[in-house]
Amino acid sequence: MPPPRFDSTLGIVTDKASVIIEIGTAYTKCGYAAELTPRAIVPSHFFDAEGSLKTLKLFDKDMSPDQRSLVLTRFLRQMYYKHLLAVPKERRVVVVESVLTPSEHRDLIARALFENLDVPSILFAPSHLLACFPFGTQNALVIDVGHKESVVIPVFEGVAMLNSWEASPVGTSAVHSKLRELLLAKASFDTAGQGVVPAKGFAEVFTDELLEDICVRFCFVTNLERGRLIQAAAQDTTNSVKTAPPPPDVRLPLNNEKTLLIPGLVREAAAEVLFEHDEDSKSLPQLVLDSILRCPLDLRRPLCEHLLVVGGGSLMTGFLARLKAELLDLLATKYQEKLPLTSVKFFQYAQSPIEVYASWIGGSLFGALEILPYRSISRDDWLKTKRVPDWTAKIAQSTGVDEGSDERER
Template structure:
């Protein structure tokens, strides 16, 4: 049975993010594997599907380990960003809600049990994910999922069952008319207006390096590192405790704010470590007006991305993974990948990240002595969502959606025919 065609509202352009959606549509559009049948009946059904949904916009949901970004296709930034966790009351009363999400979570965390939806990019609590998406549809976005196509994302190297269960959840529980699961790293490439590049991503729970060629992910050359924003926050709390500034577990949100404000990545870690302490000593004012001094922990903390052994991880740094990804690709593609390194994820926003990656790649055995090009979009903290917003609003994309009739005919495994 053919896929019905959805026609979301078109997107506007944004000069700060590269090509506009209109310009991008003249490049290589996402390709569909094609419907099962190409007869006249199938074309008629697709036409009717386009007519039925032409006045609706698709919903784009990027659920990460730490946060979930959501909004409508064509928007230039997410309408909503909420933590990817669900608070369940420890003591139930007749007046207490079944669960809390986002701003509704009580300030006293001791009142609720916090259930994380994901661990290192893999869904570990499907009930919590359903609650989270329900909240996003009906509260954050105020839309009815039965009337809208929904694009959701999947992390690199996640189990294939992740995509199948996402399809089952959306079709069976939310009764969406059409949906699609898209790889976060590929959407990040599209957010740059490109179809080729090496994605270096680092968010809340996971870092990864993913080469993309002509709009296709190369899984054999993809690497994952479970050192990212959350691990850095915990490490900074440990370092600050050793320096006389202890923080409790419930204060990790404050530690994260300190990390984002104060931490940086030097080009040369050893030189920075042996340099003048006055150069990197910094005062930080806590919410209670107490002023604390932060020293070498400012750069020792994010160094874990390049030297995971400080956290007890027997792995190479993210820069080594990046070079290994390039070397695993065909020789004729390596120079292009090296020249098009695309950063994605909130942790790559740390000051000095792009400069350090460039320096490390140059120091390693350069592939064909090619140029190293680092692209760091100001929107890279939500690049996967933005890429989804762009492609879901393109007319060329509309034959890629998985329709409800197709799901009913083939079941959850249909996502593997259309996942891109």
């Protein structure tokens, strides 16, 4: 007799395991509760094969709310029937989201799932808190290096400390932009007919997909000493700063006619944007230490020794070693008086890319609990107000102000 399905014992209201969805700026992860990895990791865009024949991004500000809702509904329907092979109305949903997600996006997701796909309930869970679950800890300083921004939120005793969060618009998108700039300035193409020509005349070749491929395959984060020299050389107009010999150049065949020649300097300089100290925006190490400074005194040392890095940007070769070196250098110089600490420690699983989907795994664990129905928003609750309640709803309830009234808006 064959063994029962893994989700046959997880029935609460239905006999089906919950669906876990994490919609990121660049990629969306989907799968089932109690599973160790997502069933699929797909780009967060939808190809309109029936209409405009264009690739439409989710939550595009250039589209109207109805258009955004339509694109999101088509994207989710394709995800259910192509990747999950499931009927939406039969399974509860856990949506893993950042605490900084706009309320408009949450309402669009709820509208698409409740009104168009008829799911029974939805739980919106904070990604930074869920990222702690796979590591078995309730205390961590969660550093999410995302596509558009990096967000640092302390978690202590299972509670996200929202008064101590820090964010900066530095992420993998900034690395890709810097990589494109360096390639146009320093790279070249080996063409079949014209020989070696500068890359400046082929700007249209450097698509987002090609930049991501180059970044993943060839770029890395260099050490602290070389990184400081690269930053100094980039700001020096007299060429007086001498740098160490760069790593080897690489050749990337694009087609039968062109081969991209990538200098070694480009490979190690692209990621420096994450660690540059700028007056307009903080570097990633500054975000970490400033977030710790916002915490109470007795929590600073434990958090500094419980650093949890997640997000696709954290998988770059040499990232954690460089981040640790930058933090120790700042603790010994600029932050010496404000933060008298001498050590930092990271959570890490050896030989595992769990950082990419750590928050999703946390959602998978939470989605298998019996408490899920009591923490979720039912379809009937949504149809009454057509709004996803958040922390402002608690304030309105305690003050007696209606959520939709003009007084609350003021």
